[in-house]
Amino acid sequence: MAIAVERKQLESLKREVEALLARKSVVDAEKIAYLAKLFDGMKQEEVSKVMSQLENKTIVAVLPQMKAASAAKVLAMFDPKRAAKITTMLLGLDES
Numbered sequence: 001m002a003i004a005v006e007r008k009q010l011e012s013l014k015r016e017v018e019a020l021l022a023r024k025s026v027v028d029a030e031k032i033a034y035l036a037k038l039f040d041g042m043k044q045e046e047v048s049k050v051m052s053q054l055e056n057k058t059i060v061a062v063l064p065q066m067k068a069a070s071a072a073k074v075l076a077m078f079d080p081k082r083a084a085k086i087t088t089m090l091l092g093l094d095e096s
Helices: 002-040 044-051 056-065 068-076 080-090
Strands: none
Touching (some): 002 056, 002 068, 044 068, 056 068, 056 080
């Protein structure tokens, strides 16, 4: 009997955690979309300066949300090796 009660409690906690994780994903997506919109409104040179200080995984999350022309110009301003790495990550061929 006690095991059944504990199991129900665990299942309830699991549903709570899953709901919180889903909400976090939505909030993260909203933040990324907002940041991309901000970057689209800036000069590409300034965006490149800011992005040069960000981790590649952050850039990979934001670039696809930007207008293609803006994203292309920003990516072109990166060092070729870093631009290639980011491109590979965008394609899903590199998970680092």
